[in-house]
Structure formats: structure tokens, C-alpha cells
Amino acid sequence: MKTTAKAHANIALVKYWGKRDPTLNLPAVGSISMTLRALTTTTAINFKDEFTRDRLILNGKHAGEKQARRVSKFLDLMREPAGVHTFAEITSENNFPTGAGLASSASGFAALAVAADRALNLNLSPTALSRYARMGSGSAARSIFGGFVEMHRGEKPDGSDAVAEPLFDANYWPLEMLILITSEAEKPIGSTEGMNLTAQTSPYYPAWVESSINDLAEMRDAITRRDFEKLGEIAEFSCFKMHGLAMSANPALIYWNELTVKLIAEVRRLRKQGTPAYVTIDAGPQVKVICPPGESDSLMTHFSKFEGIKQVLQSNIGGGARVK
Amino acid sequence: MKTTAKAHANIALVKYWGKRDPTLNLPAVGSISMTLRALTTTTAINFKDEFTRDRLILNGKHAGEKQARRVSKFLDLMREPAGVHTFAEITSENNFPTGAGLASSASGFAALAVAADRALNLNLSPTALSRYARMGSGSAARSIFGGFVEMHRGEKPDGSDAVAEPLFDANYWPLEMLILITSEAEKPIGSTEGMNLTAQTSPYYPAWVESSINDLAEMRDAITRRDFEKLGEIAEFSCFKMHGLAMSANPALIYWNELTVKLIAEVRRLRKQGTPAYVTIDAGPQVKVICPPGESDSLMTHFSKFEGIKQVLQSNIGGGARVK
Numbered sequence: 306m307k308t309t310a311k312a313h314a315n316i317a318l319v320k321y322w323g324k325r326d327p328t329l330n331l332p333a334v335g336s337i338s339m340t341l342r343a344l345t346t347t348t349a350i351n352f353k354d355e356f357t358r359d360r361l362i363l364n365g366k367h368a369g370e371k372q373a374r375r376v377s378k379f380l381d382l383m384r385e386p387a388g389v390h391t392f393a394e395i396t397s398e399n400n401f402p403t404g405a406g407l408a409s410s411a412s413g414f415a416a417l418a419v420a421a422d423r424a425l426n427l428n429l430s431p432t433a434l435s436r437y438a439r440m441g442s443g444s445a446a447r448s449i450f451g452g453f454v455e456m457h458r459g460e461k462p463d464g465s466d467a468v469a470e471p472l473f474d475a476n477y478w479p480l481e482m483l484i485l486i487t488s489e490a491e492k493p494i495g496s497t498e499g500m501n502l503t504a505q506t507s508p509y510y511p512a513w514v515e516s517s518i519n520d521l522a523e524m525r526d527a528i529t530r531r532d533f534e535k536l537g538e539i540a541e542f543s544c545f546k547m548h549g550l551a552m553s554a555n556p557a558l559i560y561w562n563e564l565t566v567k568l569i570a571e572v573r574r575l576r577k578q579g580t581p582a583y584v585t586i587d588a589g590p591q592v593k594v595i596c597p598p599g600e601s602d603s604l605m606t607h608f609s610k611f612e613g614i615k616q617v618l619q620s621n622i623g624g625g626a627r628v629k
Numbered sequence: 630m631k632t633t634a635k636a637h638a639n640i641a642l643v644k645y646w647g648k649r650d651p652t653l654n655l656p657a658v659g660s661i662s663m664t665l666r667a668l669t670t671t672t673a674i675n676f677k678d679e680f681t682r683d684r685l686i687l688n689g690k691h692a693g694e695k696q697a698r699r700v701s702k703f704l705d706l707m708r709e710p711a712g713v714h715t716f717a718e719i720t721s722e723n724n725f726p727t728g729a730g731l732a733s734s735a736s737g738f739a740a741l742a743v744a745a746d747r748a749l750n751l752n753l754s755p756t757a758l759s760r761y762a763r764m765g766s767g768s769a770a771r772s773i774f775g776g777f778v779e780m781h782r783g784e785k786p787d788g789s790d791a792v793a794e795p796l797f798d799a800n801y802w803p804l805e806m807l808i809l810i811t812s813e814a815e816k817p818i819g820s821t822e823g824m825n826l827t828a829q830t831s832p833y834y835p836a837w838v839e840s841s842i843n844d845l846a847e848m849r850d851a852i853t854r855r856d857f858e859k860l861g862e863i864a865e866f867s868c869f870k871m872h873g874l875a876m877s878a879n880p881a882l883i884y885w886n887e888l889t890v891k892l893i894a895e896v897r898r899l900r901k902q903g904t905p906a907y908v909t910i911d912a913g914p915q916v917k918v919i920c921p922p923g924e925s926d927s928l929m930t931h932f933s934k935f936e937g938i939k940q941v942l943q944s945n946i947g948g949g950a951r952v953k
Contacts, residue, residue: 508840509833509873516832538880545881549833549873556862557869559894563887570883 307351308424312415313624314344314407315447315454316482316585316593318540319520320547323500323510329464330440333504334517336456337472337524338447339480342623346412348397350420356392363397379414379441380421387425401618407484407591408496414441415448415626423628434626435469451475451625453528455521475623478531481601483594484618485608487564496588499551499558506555513550517543533597537583540595544585551588560588564613568592571611580604631675632748636739637948638668638731639771639778640806640917642864642909643844644871647824647834653788654764657828658841660780661796661848662771663804666947670736672721674744680716687721703738703765704745711749725942731808731915732820738765739772739950747952758950759792775799775949777852779845799947802855805925807918808942809932811888820912823875823882830879837874841867857921861907864919868909875912884912888937892916895935904928 315338323333359377361368368376376395384390395417399409418438422429429437431449439446439456446467447454452474459467494502504510520543527535551558565586572584572594582604583595596604601619608617639662647657683701685692692700700719708714719741723733742762746753753761755773763770763780770791771778776798783791818826828834844867851859875882889910896908896918906928907919920928925943932941 508836508870509877512832512836541881542879545883546832546877549876549881552873552876553833553870555866557865557873559869559890561890562894563891566883566885566890567887570886 306424307349308420309347309349309629310416310420310423310626311345311347311629312412312419312448312626313340313342313451314346314401314409314412315340315444315624317444317447317587318536318585318595319517319524319543320587321443321456322547322550323504323514324443325458326462326464327497327501330443331464331467332443332456332458333514335458335521336447337521337528338444338454338456339482339622340448340451340454340624341482341620342475343620344401344407344412344618345624346397346399346409346416347629348395348413348416348420350393350395350417350424352389352391352393352424354391356394359392360394361397362395364399375441376417379417382440383418383421383425383427383437387427389425393424402486402489402616408444408587410442411444411448414438414445417441418445418449419626419628432468432470436465436467439464439467448624449626451623452477453622455525472525473528475621478528478622479598480622481596481598482620482622483596483601483604483608484620485568485592485594485611485614486616486618487568487590487592487614488562489615492560492589494558499554499588502558503551503554507550507553509550509553513546516546533581537581537595540585541583548586560586560590562590565590565592567613568611575607630748631673632744633671633673633953634740634744634747634950635669635671635953636736636743636772636950637664637666637775638670638725638733638736639664639768639948640909641768641771641911642860642919643841643848643867644911645767645780646871646874647828647838648767649782650786650788651821651825654767655788655791656767656780656782657838659782659845660771661845661852662768662778662780663806663946664772664775664778664948665806665944666775666799667944668725668731668736668942669948670721670723670733670740671953672719672737672740672744674717674719674741674748676713676715676717676748678715680718683716684718685721686719688723699765700741703741706764707742707745707749707751707761711751713749717748726810726813726940732768732911734766735768735772738762738769741765742769742773743950743952756792756794760789763788763791772948773950775947776801777946779849796849797852799945802852802946803922804946805920805922806944806946807920807925807928807932808944809892809916809918809935809938810940810942811892811914811916811938812886813939816884816913818882823878823912826882827875827878831874831877833874833877837870840870857905861905861919864909865907872910884910884914886914889914889916891937892935899931
């Protein structure tokens, strides 16, 4: 029997960088994100006795060995409590462009966790699903929920408290986001590798971990008070602290390209002129623009004409992973 | 009687960022630089009883009020021990393009200190000259000397030990440098203001200060052993740590433009192909390329054709401030 689930991408406003336990994939810092309604992964899973191994089809193509192994290992974690030993075929489709440099692992592992839970009759709580999703990909824990989501760093060595929690749903404050795709090339260094290098070589790493606690508190407060300026300022502070941290690794991790820098300056210029917009950037060159409700259309028009941008994606906050 | 002195620009390989005492202009960190033979400031000073105030002429034009006051205040420091109360006319010329975003304050205050010392018959030692130059501009303390120079942070509250010291002269290891001018616009935030904002808002600031001690030790060692790869690696580590630090200020200080990022990537690309070259970047968008002896000519050819670069300056290590 085939089970299908859908989950949404999310973008961190207070950034996640660093693992306190690489094996259990436990974050060194908490994070706060907004889930994006328009960006989805739909994943179908089908367990069959006759399969001799798991099969992974991503966007219509057989996945590479490395990705397939990662998904198999993840499925093992959920097969175990279910007492299931059969293999599965997993078919996963993103509605957003692959190769756009957007992490599909967040929505991907969230959708997979929800689909596998149903298919294996585990009936896990959303919190438990978030815990499983985290083991697939740190940011996937947040994509279990819609709206504003906080990922807890947790303190326990077994990671049971390293889970995401919904803060406010999308209706509470329907923020919008543009994703400005500046490059469709694959990033040279993945997040996990980058996080490890940073933790091992950057003298700023302890201060990054410690200072995140205050960012989280201030971001919670800004969302609670629907204070857009405050939210934007903390989001940029967290984002540039993360990139400054990565840059202080040895050798330096520089995720930006020419257009990234140009777009940061452009958003600052627009803001000086009164446009409410702030940037956030993940471990790649794409620039995400955070907008108040109703503001993304005019910015969409502005950036669609901006030289060099490959593509602009637009989304409201929303989402939440669920069985289809 | 007119006294003329000449001093050279210098570029820090281990960066200076942050003041332990803003009033005395004492650095929070030591730094190591190379003085550049080709980039000079020539300064003439003429004390005359009939002058009713100091006059400053920079590159043939009367200087603005702010610059004139800064120079007058500096001259007061040297007039005092000389027991001189007359005003002076100061004429200063850079042989490198103004508005090129290159700090002319280092060579400027070094040349002024040397010229004023002679004109006022102070007969200061080079170390004392360096101490005075520092009060004009932190990096000017290094421009008193040629070759490889270390600026000491110092520990004393009066700043008497915050002076530069020559490490090796230019002949010991005749490194070369290219300065790629990416923009001739004035930088939006000056170094002093940027340093203050960083110290006040960046959670990374204490780690920056602490980690610089090791960079200095490793750089001294790399120069002593004439190990170019090591020198380049530490220079980039220090440079990107400084920019990562600035980026972690609130609001973020971003000194780079599009071309800065492109040129960092280009130097990394060239290095992968075997070209020995490393970058360093100060509080602005220009990219300095550090090269081993004899290597800058071919890189000059390469970058002269590079799209968007306004100008390329080339220099050997050398210099040392002196009366002309």
C-alpha cells in the first residue's frame, strides 16, 4: 500500500549552524524558522515484501548511491520500532526547482517521516515525528510544523528533547518571502562538512553558540509582538553572524557570490528608502527577502527585472507536514 | 625652514581591528604588516611665526576642516615636548591615486611624524616616532619602518609600549603585492567608527582579540622560515576573521562589493591551479594579492585584463620613513 505525504520547505530566521552531536544530529544551537506554503516536497512510500532493497526516486530519477543510503538509514530508524523488515520504494518530488540551491532535505525528510509513520502504523505524535525528521536532516525537524517554528537545541545526550515546536501559526502573522536564486550551481561545501570545519577551526564558535540564546529570546518576542523591524534586525544579525562565523573557519567558508553581495546592498538601499524588507541567507548564495504581509508582490516586480537573478520564488508563511 | 619626509604605505598581513583605548589610540591587538616600496606619501612641513593657524594642503588642495583639525591635534603632541608654539604649513602628496580607497593615513602620519621631528629638532628614536605616528593613525606606527613590521598591542595604560618594531628588512624576503582597486567610492563607514561598533556589538570580539596572539606567533614564524604558503594561510585566516568579525557587528559591517567576492574566488581558483597567491582585504572593497618574489608581473598581466577592476597597483616590499 502506497502512502503519500507532503511537507514544506522552511527558512531559518534565527540560524542553525553547528552540531552538538554529529551522530545523533543534535544541534548546538536552537533555531526559529518560517515554513513556506508554496515550496513543497511530496513523498510516496511503498513497502513491499518482494523488494530486496530500498529504492529512491527523486524528481523522476533514480537517486545516487549516497542519497539512497542516507534515506535507507533513516528508514531503518522508523522500521525498527515498527518491527518491519521489508524494503520500500520511495518517490519524492519537489515543486521547486532542483539545483536551485535550496535545501530540499528539510521538506524531504519531513515528508518522508510523515509518510513512513503512516505506512508503518507508528502513529507518532508531531513532536516524535519532528525528532525522527531531525535524524534525517537538522532543518527537517522544523518542517513538520507550519507557521513560525522553534527548534530546540535540547540538553539530553540521547537527543529526545532536540525537537521542533510550533510557536504561532501562519494566520497569526502572515509574513511573506522572496527567494532570489543567484546561482544554480551546486555549493562547493555542504552544510554538515561546513559545520564540522567551523566547530573545529573557528575561534568564534563558542561565542556563536552562546549568543544564539539571546537571539532566540528576542526573535520569540518580536514574533509575539508582530514587530517586523525587530524581527528583521534579529534575522539579519543572526544571518550575518552565521556567515561571519563560517568566514572565520580555516580555510574560510565563503558561501556568497557577486550577486549575493549586490542583493544585500540592494535590500539595504530599498530599506533606506522606506521599503520594509530584510535579508536572510543560508549556506549558499541565494538571498531570501523577508517581507510583511502584502509586501512581496511589489518586491517581486522589482527583483524580477534585476540583472543576473536566475529566478525569483515567492511564498507566504504556511505549511505543516501531513499525509495526503 | 621647510623639512620634507617620505613614508610608505603598509598592508597588514595579521590584521589590526579594535582599540583598547580610543583616546590614546591604543590597539586591542598586535599586527604584522609589509611596507610597500612603491606607494609613498611625501610631506613637507614649514613652521613660521607669522602663521596664525596650521594650514594643510593635501594633494594640491586645501584639506577639509576635519582632516586639518586631526593634523593640528597631532602636531600639538609634537610641538609640546619641543616647546614650540608656532603654526605650520603642511603639504602632503600621495603618489598613489586618492579616492582609490587606500588608507593614506598610515604613510601620511608616518611622513608627518618624521618631518615634524626634524623640523622641531626633537631627534626622536624610530621607536618614539612610531609611538607618535600611532597617535595620528594606528597603522601609521608601522609605516615608520620598512620591510616586515610588527605592531605591538602593548600593555601599559599610557601606551608607551604600543609601538611598531621592524622584524625583517625587505631584502630578507622580497615579497610582492598587487592592489586590485574594485571601487573608487569612499567607504561608507570609516575604520574607527567600524571598530567601535564591532567592540560594542559583536559577540565575537573577545575571541578575535584572544586569537590574534596565535596568528602573530605563527606569522612571525612563517616570515622567519620564509614559508610562503604558511604566510598566505595565516594572512587569509586573519583577514577573513576580521571581516567575519565586522560582519557580526549589529548592524553588520560589510566592506565588500561584488568584485571583491569575485576576486577572492579568482585568487582561490588560481591557487588551485598552482599559482602562489593569497588575498588580504582591509576595511574596504579593494583586494590585495600577496605574491612570492618575482611572481607579481604575471599576475599583473592577468588582473589588468580582469573585467571591472578600476586599476591595479604593484609593489615590492620595501620602504621605511625618512627625511628627504
